[in-house]
Amino acid sequence: KQEVTQIPAALSVPEGENLVLNCSFTDSAIYNLQWFRQDPGKGLTSLLLIQSSQREQTSGRLNASLDKSSGRSTLYIAASQPGDSATYLCAVPSGSRLTFGEGTQLTVNP
């Protein structure tokens, strides 16, 4: 059974800092890994989809890496802004379902 863990559970940083969010998964036989953002009480916004054949994927200030062999992915956020405050979730496919971590709640202070 696939299990996904995200560390840390919560993170508070001053504006402008670069930061790393971590995601680990137990079954490395995955096709891809997807990072999402969730604002309070809202749905999920897809940030990055990184295929198993890729090692990195970039979108603006966001960079996601994937190391299947070690069962890890990281989401790097450069020059953080207060508008980045949200919960960040990673998810991996297990069959046709997505298995999610519990998320990292990020607060960027002005």
Next chain:
Amino acid sequence: DAGVTQSPTHLIKTRGQQVTLRCSPKSGHDTVSWYQQALGQGPQFIFQYYEEEERQRGNFPDRFSGHQFPNYSSELNVNALLLGDSALYLCASRNSRTGRLVGTEAFFGQGTRLTVV
């Protein structure tokens, strides 16, 4: 291009009642999945519909049922509501035709907040 749309956005029901939630997938998408998200937790998979059939199911009781229509939209029905069914219900869609069913990007709606009192 409209993304995934869900209705209603909020709903309050009494214990024991039945509820129906609705989802329209992103244009061009043919596969719909439903997730339940309790407060402070990650979403949990309920089931997936493809070609109007339930293809995979998570660890949820038979009180949870669904349907997919020929236009790919979907409904989630929950019978005999319990207080523990209070959660954010999320619908996700993907396009199975662009690759393997599990390899394509999933897009989520804004969710339906269900409160059972």
